[in-house]
Amino acid sequence: MSAVFNFTFVPWFRSVAPYIHMHRGKTFVVAIAGEAIAAGKLQHIAQDLALIQSMGVKVVLVHGFRPQVNEQLKAKGHAAKYSHGMRITDEVALDCAQEAAGQLRYEIEAAFSQGLPNTPMAGSTVRVISGNFITARPVGVLDGVDFRHSGLVRKVDVAGIARSLDHGAMVLLSPFGFSPTGEAFNLTMEEVATSVAIALQADKLIFLVEIPGIRVRPLEPEGEDNPIDTELPLATAEQLLTSLPGAQQPTDTGFYLQHCVKACKAGVERSHIIPFATDGAILLEVYVHDGIGTMVIDEKLExxxxxxxxxxxxxxxxxxxxxxxxxxxxxxxxxxxxxxxxxxxxxxxxxxxxxxxxxxxxxxxxxxxxxxxxxxxxxxxxxxxxxxxxxxxxxxxxxxxxxxxxxxxxxxxxxxxxxxxxxxxxxxxxxxxxxxxxxxxxxxxxxxx
The missing domain is CATH 3.40.630.30 (Gcn5-related N-acetyltransferase (GNAT))
Structure with a gap:
């Protein structure tokens, strides 16, 4: 092993150690956009999450499936319909959502089951538990638009999720919920992740998504190459949201930011927006001082x-x-x-x-x-x-x-x-x-x- 490698690895590992100690025993809710899976990022994301869990972090993983459902709809010759930033889920869309969710759950569970030698998953044992942890209610009719089988989170089974986490399992949630009468509702990944983070009073809510983060300050003309703000106080984030038009698309500045603000106001001290396009983004955000995305904070961390x-x-x-x-x-x-x-x-x-x-x-x-x-x-x-x-x-x-x-x-x-x-x-x-x-x-x- 070269002396140069030793010289760089040892100080780096020592600099990471305080964050390893700090996050042990903490609960992270990680929301992964369906676009990340469609882009072939699942294997590396699973490896990083398995590594984080091995360092004592309790992980709840919520997956999105927007592109996968749209692909199923297209195959059936059915147009995707949206309003107010949510999918209008008719009977065909509900079938497509259930198919996509089932397929993705199998893919995610398979990714966490890998254990080949000479890979980051070698020797890892990640038990993934899914279940009916979310009770939902219908969106109903908004501004004259009937959202049919689209729903909102009514209740989170905190005790059930906490019990699974305490037994060392990773909890996997699809954006689905069920009514007390057994009716299925299509939910949004963003709302499920935010509701679960608030209900668990998680230590972090992390959105691994299409955008690199949020920029509030104007870029300096010289000498600054970071296109985003790595840290946004809650008050600044709220102020920014009031100046933005209604966020309808995931690429809109306020789309994920509104959920970060909601979580922080309800007691989740740190909410993050990080880009899935960057390999190892979760590790960089959690174990490096400045991180890689935007963190909305309920307190001044410094x-x-x-x-x-x-x-x-x-x-x-x-x-x-x-x-x-x-x-x-x-x-x-x-x-x-x-x-x-x-x-x-x-x-x-x-x-x-x-x-x-x-x-x-x-x-x-x-x-x-x-x-x-x-x-x-x-x-x-x-x-x-x-x-x-x-x-x-x-x-x-x-x-x-x-x-x-x-x-x-x-x-x-x-x-x-x-x-x-x-x-x-x-x-x-x-x-x-x-x-x-x-x-x-x-x-x-x-x-x-």
């Missing part, structure tokens, strides 16, 4: 807070590379443990991405901001500014008139943020005694208004 003893390891891991290259003065674990109350951190999903410490010199009415560090993974996203502002707030609360920093590398960053350079003789006497004249650090001060 937590700016004062550090606690539990954060010592994360701070050490963050600052170590900068100590090695000489950007930061080396600090050992004992020193950080002793001073942990001085630290402010930015934490994202259990991983620390930025930190700084404030050491007050009350007699001189100033304080030193030390060990300001931002992870290379999140540089340029404003984490440094967030930490600086919090340190300034803490300094003001202590009655300090200014803060200062010592640096050899990042003077321009501080100059842009209101710091001015001063002579080292400016330093408080207690700090001047510890000044390393060999390192020749520059001193920058910022007055606090």
């Amino acid at each position: 937590s700016l807070r004062e550090a606690s003893a539990d954060d010592v390891g994360g701070i050490l891991q963050l600052i170590e590379p900068f100590e090695k290259d000489g950007t930061l003065v080396k600090r050992d674990r004992t020193e950080i443990e002793r001073d942990i109350a001085n630290y402010t951190i930015v934490e994202h999903d259990g991983v620390i991405f930025a930190c700084a410490a404030l050491y007050p010199y009350p007699e001189a009415k100033t304080g030193e901001m030390a060990a300001l560090t931002v992870s290379p993974q999140s540089q340029g996203q404003g984490d440094g500014e967030k930490v600086l502002k919090r340190v300034e707030q803490r300094a003001r609360a202590m009655g300090l008139d200014s803060i200062f920093v010592l640096t050899t590398r990042t003077m321009h960053w501080f100059l842009k943020r209101g710091f001015v350079q001063v002579d080292p003789d400016w330093l408080p006497d207690a700090r001047k005694r510890k000044y390393n004249w060999d390192r020749r650090s520059l001193v920058f001060v910022k007055k606090l208004g």
Whole structure:
């Protein structure tokens, strides 16, 4: 095995580990558009979901079947009819939907039953359970349109699904529901997935669909190549929906977004829209910091807070590379443990991405901001500014008139943020005694208004 592979694999695997720990025991509802299966993506999706389940995630899989039903209708010489973004399900369409659902369930179960050596499924045991977990009611007549056998979710059998998940099975749901009288109703994949996620209070609702995600902000003219917003606060997503016309087609911006918003408002903290066209999209979204699609969040995932003893390891891991290259003065674990109350951190999903410490010199009415560090993974996203502002707030609360920093590398960053350079003789006497004249650090001060 090459040293280059070792060099890239080991840091990558370590960076993924916090997400593996964080998601263990969590419940994900994953909705796969029928278009993904029609495009031949099922085998890789099944492999990725089997891998996620093997890492302790409980998975409910909801499949769509829009193109498969349309194909059956076309073969029978029957036109597909839609209104209000839903299929009008007459007798012929209901038969086609039942045929398509049966075929897809067999295909999905077969995909999870593979176990050939030298494939990602080798050694995996994925038990897939389907059942009558959804009770439905008819859509009825809307604006003069009779939707016939099209339905809406009336009730989700939460206990039945939870029991199957707790026994280690993956639950597979087709977009079908049944009335108490045994009548079958054709549902939409989006509504089933959203209703199940809300009923289970799932940790994630993931739509694996035709679109890459959602873009709210205008693209920067230079230097930005990401066509989507990777994170949308719920309030922003709601605001966007009010400015959009009614979403009728899956490619309309609001089509999946409306379901993400509904889920988040009802207690599902994270809802995702990711593209099935990208191989491994689910893994990239769940186990990589920035993900690949758009995540609608009910809370600000990024937590700016004062550090606690539990954060010592994360701070050490963050600052170590900068100590090695000489950007930061080396600090050992004992020193950080002793001073942990001085630290402010930015934490994202259990991983620390930025930190700084404030050491007050009350007699001189100033304080030193030390060990300001931002992870290379999140540089340029404003984490440094967030930490600086919090340190300034803490300094003001202590009655300090200014803060200062010592640096050899990042003077321009501080100059842009209101710091001015001063002579080292400016330093408080207690700090001047510890000044390393060999390192020749520059001193920058910022007055606090």
